[in-house]
Amino acid sequence: MILEQDICGGGPSGRNGGFASGWWDELHGLVHLYGAEGAVRASREISASIDGIGLFCDRHGVDAWFKKAGYVFAATSTRHEELCAEMAAIAAEVGAPEEMRALTAAEVKQRCASPAFRGGAFMRDGASVQPALLARGLRRVVLERGARIHEGTEVTRLDEGPPAVAVTPQGIVRARHVVLAVNAWATGWRRLGRLIAAWSSYIVMTAPAPEKLAAIGWTGGELITDLRTSLRYFRTTKDGRIAFGGGGGRARSRIDESFTNDKRAVIEAAEGFRRFFPGFADVPLEDGWGGPIDVSPTHLPAFGSLSPGHIHYALGYTGNGVAPSHLAGRVIADLVTGSDSDVVRLPMVNAKAQKFPPEPLRSMGAAVVRRAIIEYDTAEEQGMRPRPLTSAIAKLPRRLGYLLGP
Numbered sequence: 001m002i003l004e005q006d007i008c009g010g011g012p013s014g015r016n017g018g019f020a021s022g023w024w025d026e027l028h029g030l031v032h033l034y035g036a037e038g039a040v041r042a043s044r045e046i047s048a049s050i051d052g053i054g055l056f057c058d059r060h061g062v063d064a065w066f067k068k069a070g071y072v073f074a075a076t077s078t079r080h081e082e083l084c085a086e087m088a089a090i091a092a093e094v095g096a097p098e099e100m101r102a103l104t105a106a107e108v109k110q111r112c113a114s115p116a117f118r119g120g121a122f123m124r125d126g127a128s129v130q131p132a133l134l135a136r137g138l139r140r141v142v143l144e145r146g147a148r149i150h151e152g153t154e155v156t157r158l159d160e161g162p163p164a165v166a167v168t169p170q171g172i173v174r175a176r177h178v179v180l181a182v183n184a185w186a187t188g189w190r191r192l193g194r195l196i197a198a199w200s201s202y203i204v205m206t207a208p209a210p211e212k213l214a215a216i217g218w219t220g221g222e223l224i225t226d227l228r229t230s231l232r233y234f235r236t237t238k239d240g241r242i243a244f245g246g247g248g249g250r251a252r253s254r255i256d257e258s259f260t261n262d263k264r265a266v267i268e269a270a271e272g273f274r275r276f277f278p279g280f281a282d283v284p285l286e287d288g289w290g291g292p293i294d295v296s297p298t299h300l301p302a303f304g305s306l307s308p309g310h311i312h313y314a315l316g317y318t319g320n321g322v323a324p325s326h327l328a329g330r331v332i333a334d335l336v337t338g339s340d341s342d343v344v345r346l347p348m349v350n351a352k353a354q355k356f357p358p359e360p361l362r363s364m365g366a367a368v369v370r371r372a373i374i375e376y377d378t379a380e381e382q383g384m385r386p387r388p389l390t391s392a393i394a395k396l397p398r399r400l401g402y403l404l405g406p
Helices: 024-060 078-093 105-111 131-144 183-188 210-215 263-276 322-337 361-381 388-399
Strands: 019-021 071-074 100-103 120-123 126-128 157-159 164-168 171-175 178-180 197-206 223-225 232-236 242-246 285-295 302-306 311-315
Touching: 019 024, 019 322, 024 078, 024 100, 024 120, 024 126, 024 131, 024 322, 071 078, 071 105, 078 100, 078 120, 100 105, 105 120, 126 223, 183 197, 183 285, 183 311, 197 263, 197 361, 232 263, 242 263, 263 285, 302 322, 311 322, 361 388
Parallel strands: 071 223, 178 311
Antiparallel strands: 019 126, 071 120, 100 120, 157 164, 164 171, 197 242, 197 285, 223 232, 232 242, 302 311
16 A cells, blocks of 8 residues: 555656666765775666666557667866766776766767767666656556555554554554655655755746757757756757756755755756857747655665564665656565665665754755755856865865765
8 A cells, every 4th residue: 555645646756757777877975885896786787677668658558758878978177077987987997897887078069069068977787768658657566566645645654563554544454564655745754854855946947949959969868967066967858848956056954945946956957058059049948847856875775674673664765766756666666575685785774874963954955065066067167266165164064074075
C-alpha cells in the first residue's frame, strides 16, 4: 500500500530535471568514503539502474521519452576545465577510463555550440527521461500488480511499533514493514531530519525550437551541466524544447510554499539560460517550476533500516535521484525480504551516517552557505575573484568535513 500526500509524481519524482545519470563524476567522494573498490561497485550498480529504467519502460509500454545519449560536463572557467581533467583522471585510476573522458573545447562545441562553453568531459552513463510520464507509468504498473495507492493521503504520524502504524486523516494502516520515501520532507522526521538539508532547485522550459537546436548542433540528446557548485543542468526534450535548471533557490528545514513559489529562483534560472544560449533570444520561456531537494552531507544518498529493522529509508539524493532511486528500490526490496544480495552489501547501505548540526544551526547555516556558494560561482564565472568572506563561507562545509561546496 502506498500513502501519497499529493498525486504520484506530484513532488520531486515528477518535477525533476529528467537526468538519469551515473556516479562516475562522484568518484572523488565515493573513493574518499568507501575506497576504490567500493566506489566502482556502487557506480556499476547505478549504471545497471540506468539501463533498468530503460528496460522497465520497454517491458511495460511506458513512453517516458527515455534516451541514453550520455552526459556532457561543459566547463565555463579555467578551474572547471581542471575539474573535468581530474574527473577523467580519477576514472582512469580506478580502472574505468571508458566511463569518463576529457573533451576539448572543439569536442564540446560539436555536441552543443554555446559561446559560454570551453573544454569539458563526457560520461557515457547518462539518459534523459520525462519524469512525470515515468512516475505515472510506474503508478500504472504498480496498480496492475495488485498494489493499493491512496493519493491525497497525508501521514500525520508514524508509530514505529512493531507493527508500525501510519496515521492519516482518513484512517490508519498497520504494517510489518514501512518504507519512508519522502525525499526532502524527511527534514520533518525526528530520526532522519539531521541526515539532510533542504535546498530548492528551479527549471525553466522553452517553447519548441528544433531548428535552433539544429543550428547549435545539439541534436544527440546529451544531458549537459556546467561545473558550478550551484549546478546548472539542461537537456532537450522529444518535442524540441530546452529544459534548463539551477541558478538559485532557497535553503531551510521546513518545506513550505517558499520552495515552490520562488520568483527570484525562476529569474536566475532564466538568466542562466539566456547567458548560455543567446541564439534563443527570440524563443519564449513558456513555463517555470521548482521544489525542494534533499541534500546530504556526503553529496550521495544513504539507504538503510532504522533500528530494530522494520522501517526502511532512502534519502539524500542531492539533486540526482532518478537512477539512484531505482537502485534504492532494489536495495530496500532486498532489505524487506531479508535477501543477502550484492546491492544490500553496497557501502552506502546502513553506513554510519554523517549528520548536519541540529536546528536552528542547520537551517541558518544552510541558507548562508547556499547564497555564498551562488555568489562564489557567479564571480568565478564572470572572471572575477570571489570576495574573501564569500569564499570562506562557501568553502566552510568542506573544512567541517562535509563533501559539499567548492
